[in-house]
Amino acid sequence: MSPRFEDLEVGQELPGRTRLVTREDVRAYAEASGDHNPLHQDDEVARAAGFPRVVAHGMYTMGTLASWLSEWTGDPAALRRLHVNFRAPVLVEETIACGGRVRSLDPEARTAVLEVWVTLERDGATEWPIRKSEAEVRLARRSRG
């Protein structure tokens, strides 16, 4: 169910989403995006760079976050801006969690600024692959059905 601007409140958390990052999806992402950096496809290259196995593209993780946000709005024109800071790697076979919270509202423009993040659990600790990041969405007026 997509949100109505009038129902949003500052501090409100968005319904989150978790997603298992599979090797197949990362390989398909490399193919579809055109980013063929071997760090994202070859375990040997990833190990030489200090990772236990292949790392997902930062843009894979951002893409997952952006698509989740877009789906939450229910309107392909709603997402106006997304700025992310990449802070930690995501390894294939890990599960990422996308989250967000309303930071501010502009009733005149019907825009909401959201603080957004992506976390994962590794060795009993929470890692933040994306944090201190921000999105702006504009929610169109809807006619009541």
Add this chain to the structure above:
Amino acid sequence: MTLNTALEGKTYPPVRVTLDEERVRAFARAVGHRGPGAPPTILTVPEIEAGLRNVVSDPELGVDLAGVLHGEQTYEWSRPVAAGETLTAEASIESIRGRGGLQFLTLRTDVRDERGEAVALARSTLLIRDQE
């Protein structure tokens, strides 16, 4: 090695990219896009073709891909994009900042449609570590 800050402002030739429908579907599946329209970050496709690919292969810059990390990314959308659209992307080096063995290169990519109207602005900041 230190990146040449004189390259700030360098613009790469514009690139035309058609968002092939099958490719958009594959991209959507990969990032779990179930929402309406094309995945918002499908713009990464023209962005890579126009700019990011040049940055890592530009002999004037001399960037070693093994030392590159993606630090920040921004998209500002003027409107949603649709599968099948042809877009033009033009990338330029917006800034090069240094800090010891670590430098920050910000690449700006302007994406327009066939009528020349703005579709989106993309900004990538790459962290380039000294490999020596």
